[in-house]
Amino acid sequence: MKAVFILRHGGPGAVEFGELPDPAPGPGEVLLRVKAASMNRLDLYTRAGLRGAKASDGAFPHVLGGDCAGVVERLGEGAEGLAEGDRVVVNPLLSLKPAPQMLGTSRQGSHAELATVPAANAVRLPENVSFEQAAALPTVFLPAWSALIEHAQLRRDETALVISASSGVGTAAIQVAKGVAGARCIAATSSGPKARAARELGVDYAINYEAEDLAARVREITYGQGVDVVLDPTGARLFDAAFASMRPGGRYGVCGVTSGYKAGLHLGQLFSKRLRLFGVYMGSTSLLEEIVRAVSRGLIRPVVHKTLPLSEARAAHEEMERSEHFGKFVLTVEG
Ligand SMILES: NC(=O)c1ccc[n+]([C@@H]2O[C@H](COP(=O)([O-])OP(=O)(O)OC[C@H]3O[C@@H](n4cnc5c(N)ncnc54)[C@H](OP(=O)(O)O)[C@@H]3O)[C@@H](O)[C@H]2O)c1
CATH class of the missing domain: 3.90.180.10 (Medium-chain alcohol dehydrogenases, catalytic domain)
Incomplete structure (x- = not known):
């Protein structure tokens, strides 16, 4: 072969x-x-x-x-x-x-x-x-769906922040947040053209984190409330800003560390805002069946x-x- x-x-x-x-x-x-x-x-x-x-x-x-x-x-x-x-x-x-x-x-x-x-x-x-x-589909939609739907239980009336929107996982997470949960979605990415592509994909707001202060911009977009759920495939680089961007009761899912393994964790925010931090790794074959059904029905692509x-x-x-x-x-x- x-x-x-x-x-x-x-x-x-x-x-x-x-x-x-x-x-x-x-x-x-x-x-x-x-x-x-x-x-x-x-x-x-x-x-x-x-x-x-x-x-x-x-x-x-x-x-x-x-x-x-x-x-x-x-x-x-x-x-x-x-x-x-x-x-x-x-x-x-x-x-x-x-x-x-x-x-x-x-x-x-x-x-x-x-x-x-x-x-x-x-x-x-x-x-x-x-x-x-x-x-x-498999390696990007399994962790994205597992994090946003199975673990974080993202709802229609909530806002998700997707870090590194242009990555395979990021593009899957945007689809899941919008097409499956029906939630509001903010995407963070590293350039103007990528931010435009994220808007074309359907995100409500795209932030160029190389040009803007991520936490300040999220605060502005959410009228100071913060986001309900974060999906983070890249780890160290944006962790502090994204973690600080969560509202009380927020859920933070990590599925990758492209920019580095180590990050600070503000323990005060963790307990006083009753936040949840979790990791996901891939997902089950029955979840892949569900993902394929969602593609077949036109909910995600x-x-x-x-x-x-x-x-x-x-x-x-x-x-x-x-x-x-x-x-x-x-x-x-x-x-
Ligand atoms: N846990 C799991 O089940 C699972 C499954 C799949 C992938 N992953 C992990 O998730 C991450 C994304 O995977 P992928 O296949 O979607 O990756 P990919 O398409 O290669 O992602 C590349 C993008 O990551 C962002 N990025 C941020 N910091 C970076 C850095 N220091 N160097 C290079 N790129 C950087 C950039 O996006 P922006 O410009 O938009 O920021 C870049 O365009 C990887 O770390 C991977 O190992 C985990």
Whole structure:
């Protein structure tokens, strides 16, 4: 099969595209003919071997990539609930014993013509959801939905603040806040063009945090009240300002630390405003089913920055490193 892989950890130049042996499905697994895949920050960390994301415990060549959608080609022994020819999308967080595995990081990935995944992680796609749309969903919509809806229980009459609105997770969180919760949404991002793109996506207010004081601007927009819920995929850089922007009873969800792991925590605000701080990591396969249904009903849609053929994955790694994108990179697979 053709695949995107690395022979060592490194920069975008370490990304190879070429021929590797076809994988075979193990017990309970299916062999998937991948039609589309998408990129996440985790793919950059895995390629570089950063932040604990070591490829397949050091076994090379390592096929990169988690998010994918395609057609079930073959069932492994005992694989249930799917049939050959089914169109599916995959939850890349595999609940396996003795430890969960992340497709494309702790095991061989899906940026390839073929991939093996547990049948239990595949969700059937309705006809009106394309492979490209589906592949852009799992790793960004699972934490966004899990944080905003399952944990924070964001309501219609509330306001959410989405940090780093242009990230894959940020664009998903905006969709969930507006399309699923029906809440008011303020987005924070790092440039004027990205702020304009966030407004076009439907946010009520977009703040360029490089040009404006985030906490002061949120206070102004909310008439001094603050926001009810924060979704933060980037951590250190804006944590203090975003945490200070919450109103009493606010809920603060962290799902990433792109800008750094360590932040101060104002314990006085935490207890006196009765705030809740929580973390989320991905989500269940039944939640992915709900997300697919929401796309099928037109409540949410993945935001795709650029679509490239699988053979150009290295260019996608290079461009994603520059962080000038708004939304997701999708890789399509021929044949
Ligand atoms: N917990 C989970 O389940 C989960 C799932 C998916 C991703 N994540 C994490 O969430 C974060 C976002 O993932 P993603 O795939 O959506 O990322 P992405 O699309 O690559 O996000 C890039 C954006 O992050 C923002 N950013 C803020 N500080 C940055 C910095 N120091 N360097 C680079 N970018 C910075 C910028 O957006 P603005 O210009 O708009 O600020 C940038 O354009 C990552 O840390 C990832 O590991 C966690």
